[in-house]
Amino acid sequence: MTVLATSDVQRDDANETRVSSVESAFAAGDPRALERAYAEFSALIYSLCLRSVDATSASDIVQEVFIAAWRHHRRYEPAKGGLAPWLAGIARNKIIDHLRAADREARRIDRVRQNRPQTSGDIEDLSLRLLLVDAIGTLPPRAASIISLAFFEQLTHVEIAARTGVPLGTVKSDIRRSLERIRHGLGYSHD
Amino acid sequence: MTDASDNDDLSALRRLASKLTDDDWVRTQPPAAAWEAIESTVESTVHGFAGDEGSGAYPMALFHHVASDQVLEGDPPIERTTERLRTAPNVRRRHRRYFGVAAMTVVIAGVIGFSLMTADEPEELAQARPTNAGLTEPYGGAATAVAELAGNQQRLVIGFDSPLPDGESLELWLIKPDLSDMTSLGLIGDNEWYVIPPGIDIFEYSLVDVSIEPDDGDPTHSGRSILRGELRPA
Numbered sequence: 001m002t003v004l005a006t007s008d009v010q011r012d013d014a015n016e017t018r019v020s021s022v023e024s025a026f027a028a029g030d031p032r033a034l035e036r037a038y039a040e041f042s043a044l045i046y047s048l049c050l051r052s053v054d055a056t057s058a059s060d061i062v063q064e065v066f067i068a069a070w071r072h073h074r075r076y077e078p079a080k081g082g083l084a085p086w087l088a089g090i091a092r093n094k095i096i097d098h099l100r101a102a103d104r105e106a107r108r109i110d111r112v113r114q115n116r117p118q119t120s121g122d123i124e125d126l127s128l129r130l131l132l133v134d135a136i137g138t139l140p141p142r143a144a145s146i147i148s149l150a151f152f153e154q155l156t157h158v159e160i161a162a163r164t165g166v167p168l169g170t171v172k173s174d175i176r177r178s179l180e181r182i183r184h185g186l187g188y189s190h191d
Numbered sequence: 192m193t194d195a196s197d198n199d200d201l202s203a204l205r206r207l208a209s210k211l212t213d214d215d216w217v218r219t220q221p222p223a224a225a226w227e228a229i230e231s232t233v234e235s236t237v238h239g240f241a242g243d244e245g246s247g248a249y250p251m252a253l254f255h256h257v258a259s260d261q262v263l264e265g266d267p268p269i270e271r272t273t274e275r276l277r278t279a280p281n282v283r284r285r286h287r288r289y290f291g292v293a294a295m296t297v298v299i300a301g302v303i304g305f306s307l308m309t310a311d312e313p314e315e316l317a318q319a320r321p322t323n324a325g326l327t328e329p330y331g332g333a334a335t336a337v338a339e340l341a342g343n344q345q346r347l348v349i350g351f352d353s354p355l356p357d358g359e360s361l362e363l364w365l366i367k368p369d370l371s372d373m374t375s376l377g378l379i380g381d382n383e384w385y386v387i388p389p390g391i392d393i394f395e396y397s398l399v400d401v402s403i404e405p406d407d408g409d410p411t412h413s414g415r416s417i418l419r420g421e422l423r424p425a
Contacts, residue, residue, distance in 0.1 A: 046221040129215045151208035
């Protein structure tokens with residue numbers, strides 16, 4: 001039987017508290033929050049951009065995202081979801097703008113009469129995948145293992161309990177709590 | 192939270208997780224210069240830098256999106272063919288490029304944030320009197336807009352003589368008179384002024400425009416202008 005390690009609890013609390021603290025501070029406009037948010041989420045945003053545009057453009061977009069986010073920090077509501085997905089939403093729009101501008105220069109197409117590029121769906125899908133990975137990364141080791149078994153091996157709660165030796169009730173509560181964290185990390189919460 | 196909704200979410204997330212690639216697990220830090228540029232520019236943001244805004248939180252429709260095999264297999268065309276500006280179907284929001292380190296002195300003041308050091312009194316460059324005349328979106332008020340030069344920075348000050356539409360997001364624009372291009376100065380809030388991006392000629396982008404913008408993450412002009420007026424030299 002797996003005994004919950006004190007370090008697991010501490011890491012869980014520390015991660016969640018740190019991220020939650022950054023989110024609250026950012027929404028409130030704490031001048032230090034921009035740097036903290038950048039430290040926490042710039043790799044996610046930059047990695048998202050790199051998958052769609054070149055490195056120079058990705059760096060430009062990262063700058064635009066954090067400046068725009070700070071400019072509109074009052075519109076971010078922590079209760080509605082994490083700061084990461086909010087930033088990713090800004091990044092997604094800026095990537096699309098960049099791709100459109102590049103396309104316009106290359107092909108001189110009447111943009112108003114053209115549907116948005118099909119890549120917008122790809123970018124959104126990519127954004128969700130990266131946010132999911134980051135959200136799993138914020139989970140403590142046991143919960144991350146359990147949710148990974150649920151996601152990637154499609155195991156049921158009973159099967160996970162049998163595989164890991166963790167009590168079924170603990171598996172269920174770990175999954176429930178993990179889903180709450182992941183929902184927040186993907187940008188929505190159940191009211 | 193019910194077991195049923197947890198099960199639904201678990202199913203949707205399993206589908207999302209099945210799409211993960213090896214690259215999705217890789218994170219790359221941006222170059223150091225990116226933060227340096229943000230740090231040196233954020234003062235403009237505090238005073239109304241014209242940035243864009245993302246779509247905010249994903250609604251519950253997220254899981255409808257993930258759950259739809261059709262969506263995962265292909266990209267539905269996003270309908271953006273509406274002629275946003277009714278008088279100018281070819282208008283597009285100008286692609287905004289980050290302009291790097293601004294030509295001004297910025298002092299980082301620790302806990303109280305960032306402050307701009309300039310001893311120059313603003314120089315008035317042009318004035319406009321945006322009204323609702325000729326616009327299809329009704330609004331009973333008018334505004335006064337002044338473009339001024341403060342140090343090396345151009346900015347637009349706008350005042351409204353009537354209450355703005357309640358509960359609406361409003362965006363400020365500078366538009367070319369032939370409506371061939373435009374640039375956003377950002378959402379209207381409690382800013383004292385709105386920074387005009389370097390490289391924008393206020394006599395080229397001389398129409399001051401205020402529009403109602405839906406919170407849909409679409410950065411383009413909605414076509415719902417409530418005020419418009421042309422800047423004329425002071």
